[in-house]
Amino acid sequence: MEHSTRLTRSRVIGGIGALAATAIVLTGCSSGGSSDSTDSASDGDLTPVSLQLQWFSQAQFAGYYAALDQGFYEKEGLDVTILEGATDIVPIDVLTGGDADFAISWVPKVLGSIEQGAAVTDIAQIFERSGTTQVSMKDKNITMAADLSGKTVGSWGYGNEWELFAGMNKADVKLDDISLVAQAFDMNGFLAGDIDAAQAMTYNEYAQVLETENPATGELFTPDELNVIDWNTEGTAMLQDAIWADSDRLADDADYADTAVKFIKASIEGWAYARDNPEEAANIVTASGSQLGESHQLWMTNEVNKLIWPSTSGVGTINQDQWDQTVKIAMDTPNETGATVISEEPPATAFSNEYVEKALAELKDEGVDVMGEGYTPIDVTLKEGGE
Structure with missing residues (x-):
């Protein structure tokens, strides 16, 4: 399917204006999208909505x-602006500061903000599975959390370490049993041999290794040369990307609550499109200004789809057992300083299925597959450097 994308860039004003974050507005011109959303927006027919991401495009x-x-937001009467993230942007701070209407962030990171007073609600749990892993070379014989004992273990920190620490705790591996290394947000230390088991997202850093030439063979690394600890398998996975x-706005502003349902609905339809059209979805992101290579972008689309599909209860539903596991780990797992994410149960307002259930009901009535029971990942061939 051919599509064209018109990009406009503007500075984000308000609380994050000083950070010079970039707002990206895409207007879809392919089949399924409307013919001229820019004119519609100028006529005042659409409700302006801003979404703060937790990282760059x-x-x-x-x-x-x-x-x-594809025009799914416009179909719901929304004029959506996507705000890119950065290392110094905390999505929940942008949301609570009034500079975005919705934000994407990991649940454990937000639980800490909620305990500190942030009044925010998880209204759609898009990622049902965790994408966080520990990757090692085959000859290190690290296949499960128990094998980390005596090894040099990389961690990004900044709230990304909790699944690792919970997995070690479950396997009775103490922090004193490993050499913990502050890992950069790349795999350079791992590839240089300074880290035995490195933190890696399935959709990003793991691919960085597979995009790199193995000096011993002259070919790109292959999955057969690596071991991966999957926290979903180890039983210490925590909920990640959520809307x-x-x-307070949900409770006091009926229009905002209605907009939340529309935003969730269109977003889930967008994820269904990415599931069914991964190549086209990857191209759309590339056209948005992403600096990642084409094969890496497609790999990421495919791997993220695996975290969503098939869905247990309908995409976006917050499953109580997964929420409870995330909260328990956040309360019971200490980091290297002895601190936990939270000290007590979060308030009832921390999540709600009210809005996503309405969105899912409408999508089902319109024939959109929100379960993805027949989902099958595609095969992606990574090129050197992700090009």
Whole structure:
């Protein structure tokens, strides 16, 4: 399917204006999108909505870019602006500061903010599975958390370490049993041999290794040369990418609550599009200005789809057992300083299925597959450097 994308860039004003974050607005011109959303928006027919991402434009957020490009947001009467993240942008701070209407962030990171007073609600749990792993070379014989004992273990920190620490705790591996290394957000230390087991997202850093030439063979590394600890398998996975809304606005502003349902609905339709059209979705993200290579972008789209599909209860539903596991780990797992994410149960307002259930009901009535029971990943061939 051919599609064209018109990009406009503007500075984000308000609380994050000083950070010079980039707002990206895509207007879809392919079949399924409307013919002229820019004119509609100028006529005042659409409700302006801003979404704060937790990182730069990449296929981790393919569903939102696809919903924008394909006109799904416009179909719901929304004029959506996507705000890119950066290392110094905390999505929940942007949301609570009034500079975004919705934000994408990991649940454990937000639980800490909620305990500190942030009034926000998880209104759609898009990623049902965790994408966090520990990757090692085959000859290190690290296949499970128990094998980390005596090894040099990389961790990004900044709230990304909790699944690792929980997995070690479950396997009775103490922090004193490993050499913990502050890992950069890349795999350079791992590839240099300074880290035995490195933290890696399935959709990003793991691919970085597979995009690199193995000096011993002269060919790119292959999965057969690596071992991966999957926290989903180890039983310490925590909920990641979710759509967050302002709790007070949900309670006090009926229009905002209605907009939340529309935003969730269109976003899920965007993720269904990314599931069924991964190549097109990857191209849409690339056209948004992402700096990642084409094969890496497609790999990321494919791997993120695996975290969503098939869905247990309908995409976006917050499953109580998964929420409870995330909260328990956040309360019971200490980091290297002895601190936990939270000290007590979060309030009832921390998540709600009210809005996603309405969105799912409408999507089902319109024939959109929100379960993906027959989902099958595609095969992606990575090129050197992800090009």
